Amino acid sequence: MQQNTPTIEQLRARIDGIDDQIVALLNERSRVVLEVGRLKSGSNMDFHVPGRERQIYERLLNVNPGPFPNDALRSVYREIISASLSLESPMKVAFLGPKATFSHLATMQQFGLSAELVPLKSIPAVFEEVEKEKALYGVVPVENSTEGVISHTLDMFVDSGLKITAEILLEVHHDLLSRTGRLEDVKKVYSHVQPIAQCRQWLEDNLPGIPVVDVASTAVAAQIVSEDYSAAAIASELAATLYDLKVVRSRIEDQVNNFTRFLVVSRKGCERSGNDKTSVLFSVKDEPGILFRMLEPFAKRGINLSKIESRPFKKKAWEYIFFLDLFGHSSDPQVAEALEELRLCCQFLKILGSYPRSM
Ligand SMILES: O=C(O)C(=O)C[C@]1(C(=O)O)C=C[C@@H](O)C=C1
Numbered sequence: 252m253q254q255n256t257p258t259i260e261q262l263r264a265r266i267d268g269i270d271d272q273i274v275a276l277l278n279e280r281s282r283v284v285l286e287v288g289r290l291k292s293g294s295n296m297d298f299h300v301p302g303r304e305r306q307i308y309e310r311l312l313n314v315n316p317g318p319f320p321n322d323a324l325r326s327v328y329r330e331i332i333s334a335s336l337s338l339e340s341p342m343k344v345a346f347l348g349p350k351a352t353f354s355h356l357a358t359m360q361q362f363g364l365s366a367e368l369v370p371l372k373s374i375p376a377v378f379e380e381v382e383k384e385k386a387l388y389g390v391v392p393v394e395n396s397t398e399g400v401i402s403h404t405l406d407m408f409v410d411s412g413l414k415i416t417a418e419i420l421l422e423v424h425h426d427l428l429s430r431t432g433r434l435e436d437v438k439k440v441y442s443h444v445q446p447i448a449q450c451r452q453w454l455e456d457n458l459p460g461i462p463v464v465d466v467a468s469t470a471v472a473a474q475i476v477s478e479d480y481s482a483a484a485i486a487s488e489l490a491a492t493l494y495d496l497k498v499v500r501s502r503i504e505d506q507v508n509n510f511t512r513f514l515v516v517s518r519k520g521c522e523r524s525g526n527d528k529t530s531v532l533f534s535v536k537d538e539p540g541i542l543f544r545m546l547e548p549f550a551k552r553g554i555n556l557s558k559i560e561s562r563p564f565k566k567k568a569w570e571y572i573f574f575l576d577l578f579g580h581s582s583d584p585q586v587a588e589a590l591e592e593l594r595l596c597c598q599f600l601k602i603l604g605s606y607p608r609s610m
Pocket residue numbers: 284287288298299300301303304307331332335336339
């Protein structure tokens with residue numbers, strides 16, 4: 252028995268052989284992707300196809316027998332697809348900066364490391380970059396599971412012609428970061444208002460009486476703290492790497508299951524993937540029973556709604572606009588019919604986009 256057990260050198264030699272095969276296969280895949288790219292440029296098709304990417308992930312996660320974990324498989328494939336896409340055509344993606352914020356993490360999660368990621372100062376600046384064709388995509392936050400909607404993003408869709416082409420769900424973790432990495436050195440805490448609110452209990456329990464200062468972003472907090480040994484920032488792990496900080500405590504958020512949802516916007520809509528969501532924006536006529544009538548087209552066709560949000564319509568006092576997310580693609584016959592029926596009781600209706608559901 253004993254003499255059949257392979258040595259570590261033998262096992263490593265086997266790993267080297269397998270790695271050679273993986274590299275050869277990655278290159279074979281890249282050559283096929285380049286052919287796809289040539290076909291696309293000949294027929295003016297989009298290089299980036301989020302629906303196809305979703306199908307790839309879904310299929311691979313289903314066929315994976317393990318023990319290689321599905322989460323890791325997804326990360327590996329994100330980079331394979333990101334690199335493949337950059338072989339076909341380099342891609343520029345604008346996001347709500349600065350670097351190391353959760354928007355940055357979400358953008359990396361969606362587009363991988365091969366895309367050119369550009370941090371911008373505000374949500375309108377991200378929209379403008381895409382509208383002016385300086386970036387192919389823009390990434391902006393739209394809601395947080397504990398803090399609610401980011402109304403600024405919703406309001407942008409009233410006047411913008413951009414389409415939503417993907418949603419990103421990011422699980423948010425907050426870390427306490429400082430230069431020394433020691434809790435007893437912390438005499439002041441900096442962060443953005445939202446993370447501060449999300450870590451309130453932890454701060455009271457672990458740093459009672461320590462002043463907490465809100466600043467423009469978690470990245471600004473990390474930057475301040477990188478020059479002050481007596482301060483700490485609540486920010487992401489990525490901020491620790493970018494600003495050379497140590498993790499004092501990780502995952503200090505009060506609520507587990509804290510997610511932020513981001514939207515990817517672009518100038519063009521997105522093809523059907525088979526598992527999609529559609530977002531619409533509309534304002535209804537002021538009539539009795541209108542709230543019932545606006546939901547009826549979906550209820551009677553069994554179309555699931557995942558969100559409905561109302562906002563004051565800034566152009567007219569006391570009028571409201573609604574944002575609605577439903578399951579399905581606007582080209583699905585049932586969805587198209589329901590939207591046409593909804594249109595009849597609306598002053599205006601705008602389809603903001605159909606896009607693959609995040610996984
Ligand atoms: O199938 C395509 O259309 C491709 O361009 C290939 C590929 C891939 O790497 O599999 C790359 C980018 C697209 O967004 C989707 C898939």
